[in-house]
Amino acid sequence: MASLTQYGGTMHDKSETKPLSNHSPKNSFLLSNEWHAKVVGLLAGILMIAIYLWISVGLVELVISLYHAYVDGWAHGAEQMIKDVVIILASLELIRVLQSYLTIGRVKVTFIIDVALVVLIGELISFWYRDFDLTAILLSVFVITVLVALRIVTSKYSPDCHESHNKPE
Numbered sequence: 128m129a130s131l132t133q134y135g136g137t138m139h140d141k142s143e144t145k146p147l148s149n150h151s152p153k154n155s156f157l158l159s160n161e162w163h164a165k166v167v168g169l170l171a172g173i174l175m176i177a178i179y180l181w182i183s184v185g186l187v188e189l190v191i192s193l194y195h196a197y198v199d200g201w202a203h204g205a206e207q208m209i210k211d212v213v214i215i216l217a218s219l220e221l222i223r224v225l226q227s228y229l230t231i232g233r234v235k236v237t238f239i240i241d242v243a244l245v246v247l248i249g250e251l252i253s254f255w256y257r258d259f260d261l262t263a264i265l266l267s268v269f270v271i272t273v274l275v276a277l278r279i280v281t282s283k284y285s286p287d288c289h290e291s292h293n294k295p296e
Contacts, residue, residue, distance in 0.1 A: 167229075171225045171229055175225050178218050178221055178222055181218065182219070185214065185215050185218075186215070189211050189215075192204055192207055192211075193208070206253075206255075209252055210249065210252075213245060214249065216245050216249075220238065220241050223238055224239060235285075235287075237278060237281045237285065240278045243274055244275070247271050250267060251264070251267045251268070
């Protein structure tokens with residue numbers, strides 16, 4: 128005797144329903160969540176290693192430029208050092224974004240805003256050492272102000288913040 132199941136108000140015989148193919152979406156290799164997580168983890172790991180290597184080269188270059196700053200002149204060396212340090216800090220923030228994606232499975236908007244803030248503040252600092260346009264500086268300050276406001280809002284209304292308040296103690 129075949130078992131009957133109700134779908135949408137009509138009765139259907141389960142014994143008559145067979146899958147169209149042996150490759151259902153649950154069994155598909157490419158659609159597997161486990162496979163996707165492994166590939167994304169591998170790619171994020173490669174990106175992180177590349178960023179770490181790039182930061183290492185940047186640190187070596189900073190130490191070498193310290194010697195050249197003594198020989199060539201401190202002011203120019205300080206300018207380049209500040210720019211390099213800001214870029215290294217932005218790279219570290221990128222690693223933080225990748226780590227958060229790997230641990231919680233999503234990218235936190237606050238981390239992306241942090242990266243943008245570090246880069247834009249570095250650009251604003253670089254205006255000190257070159258001819259600048261007042262409009263460009265005002266635009267940079269406006270964008271930084273908007274990003275700071277967004278950072279505050281995203282921190283206040285973060286899903287992580289609401290999850291921690293809703294947990295029973």
